[in-house]
Amino acid sequence: MEPSPLRRAVEAGRATASELGLRADDVVVIHNSDRIALRLVPCGVLARVAPSGHLADSEFEVEVARRLADVGAPVAELDPRVEPRVFLRDGFAVSLWTYYEPVGSQIAPADYADAFIRHHAALRQIDLAAPHFTDRVALALRKVNDREQSPELPDSDRELLSRTLGGLSAAIGSDQTGDQLLHGEPHPGNLLNTRRGPLFVDLATCCRGPIEFDLAHAPEEVGKHCAGADHDLIHRCRALNWALFSAWRWRRDDQMSDRDHRRAEGLNQVRAALDRCGLG
Template sequence: MEPVELRLAVEAGRATASELGLQVDDATVIQNSDRVALHLAPCDVLARVAPSGHLADSAFEVEVARRLADVDAPVAGLDPRVEARVHVRDAFAVSLWTYYEPVRSEISPADYADVLLRHHAALRRIDLDAPHFTERVAVALRQVNDREHSPELPDSDRELLAETLRGLSAAISADRTGDQLLHGEPHPGNLLNTRRGPLFVDLATCCRGPIEFDLGHAPEEVGQHYPGADHDLIHQCRALNWAMFSAWRWRRDDNMPARRHWRLEGLNQVRAALDHCGPHS
């Protein structure tokens, strides 16, 4: 978010928690992108604040968290002191979560694979109406194809992203027999190392697809420790995920910090990932 919107989002998060009886003397921005994550103290709450246009996504995330709490999934939980729902205040959607003090040590590839394996097992135990990953790809493709939404995307890169999104989405989804509920974006930024062990956050990206779609977001070494993973499919999913990432960065209204850097880096990563896919992709 830009500075003015960020200030309003922080105030909405603080005010929401205070009105629910939680003591808020300080708010620290932990993450700032399309939505904001705040650490509220001394009540020790993580507030996730999004523009109200993202209300449906925030509500979906809360519902995913509620369902996964019932099956003891390795995910960050909602704050138990308040009602498990999204609060709307001053054009923002606010949800309140348990704050976990981060552990500074790195998560090994084997431990990363283990927590993802356990998360996938938990996801198979819940019943949830979630989109197929191809629906997310279709949204990204529309952004790429619409010059009004991505006016600064060069023609050659537009063609690269469109072909990658269209071709790999069709190839990966050709056989849906192994599809299941997924996290959707279990990259390192969405896996916290806590005293309770690694926990996944940012549950609004939950979707259906092959487990390799999730593994394509994780560091490359993780797939080597995940039993039964199709490594060729992981390479395809990694290229597709970078293409979607790049599509979001070239949106005219994208708010990710250092957007100019990530526009170029995203395209470089797409090309590098496609090189790993081999000649048949």
């Protein structure tokens, strides 16, 4: 978020917690993009704050978290001291979560895989209406193909992303017999190393698809600990995921930090992943 809406969003998060009886003397911005994550001190809350236009996404994330907590999934939990819902304040949607102190050590591939397997076992236990991953790809493809929404995307790169998104989505999504609920983006940035063990966060990306779509977000070593995974499919999903990442970065209104570097990185990763699949 830009400085002015960021200040309003920070205050919306702080004021929401305070009105619910949670002491928030200090606020630390942990993440700032199209929505923000705030650590509220000393109440031990992580507030996720998004413009109210993202209300449906915020409510979906809260519902996913609530259902997964009921089946013991390794996910970050909503703050138990307040009602498990999204609060509206000053044009922002605010949800309140437990804050977990990070543990410094890196998560080993075997531990990552163990959390991944338990998370997907829990996802299979809940019944939830969620989009198919191909729906997310279709949205990204519209952004790429609309020059008004991605005006700075060079023509050659636009063709690359359009071809990759459309072709791989159709190929991977053609057989849905093994699809299940997925996290959607279980990359290392969405797996916290805590005293309770690894916990997944950012649950608004939950969708349906093959488990390899999720494995393609994890470090490559993780897939080697997941019996039965189709490694050729993982490679194709990895190319698709990098194309999705790139599509979001080239949006006119994307607010991720260091966007120019991430744009270049994303396109390079798409090409490298396609080469590895023999599709370059």
